[in-house]
Amino acid sequence: MTRGDVTEVTTGECTDLYHVDTGMYDVDAYGAVYLLDAEEPALVDTGIGTHYDRVLDLLEYADVDPEDVAYVVPTHVHLDHAGGAGFLADECENATVAVHANGARHLVDPTRLWEGTKSAVGDQFEFYTEPEPVPEDRIRELEDGDVVDLGDHELRAHDAPGHAPHQHVFHDPANDAVFTADAAGIYVPAIDEVRETTPPPQFDLEQALRDVETIANLDPSTLLYAHFGAQPTDDRLERYEARLTDWVAAVERAQQELGDDDAVVEHFVENTEMDAVWGDRKASAETAMNVRGVLAYLDRKRDD
DSSP states (O other): OOOOOEEOOSTTTSSSSSEOOOOOOOOOOOOOEEEEEESOOOOOOOOOOHHHHHHHHHHHTOOOOGGOOOOEOOOOOSSHHTTEEEEEEHHHHTTTEEEEETTHHHHHHHHHHHHHHHHHGGGGGGGGGOOOOGGGGGEEEEEEOOEEOOOOOOOEEETTTTTTOOOOEEEEEGGEEEEETTTOOOETTTTTEEEEEOTTOOOOHHHHHHHHHHHHHHSSSSEETTTTTTEEEETOOOOOOHHHHHHHHHHHHHHHHHHHHHHHHHHHHHSTTTTHEEEEEEEEHHHHHHHHHHHHHHHHHHHH
């Protein structure tokens, strides 16, 4: 896939489902927004907002009028998943924005989220657009176990706070699928591998592993990755558990050997293999961000 492409999802038992490649960070096959063309249509995630017009193209492709969208559902409020919420709420004037209760205030007033993103994503920040606020009366706050009823489909919210305390994964029983947010890692189609996503400041390994188990216990046949695309579940959850555990252990070893956090970040940036897929700039920025997230986790763990 390339930026702007729309794909109908037919993996496993999926129907009524599409996604668009938003071209996030000017990288192909990295950021997806999903449309569940149910009786009450819903967009799941929004992208960073920079190319929200591509989400409108997704609606046009599926012959869904923006005014008919019933819900915009960010899986969490990190701006690569919720940065377009305000723009899409404006375009989809009848839509309710359904989001984790822990993150709702940041969509109403995204000031702190915007400032926090600057420090978290480093050089990637230039790809972002300052988010538009979502009117408070357009927001529905979701708790663990809540259901977004779309008529012939539903989205069942399950807390998944290992990546961030405002994250839900959403189970769509009719499609036997789970929208994984960042709880199942980053699926990289070019190499058919799952990679870690461990950004600062709130990554927590033990909870992240429990989140993978949350998805596994739902036993879906299809995983719907925001990064990137629909895939049969197969052994991908087990592979991600192993990947996360090995990744954190590797960062911890490097910290003990090098004794300086900046040197640890530099070590992993210099040795990343993802530049062949994402290009030097994105691979370096992604790696640095994920290392910093693990280092913050290790610091908290030592302080406990």
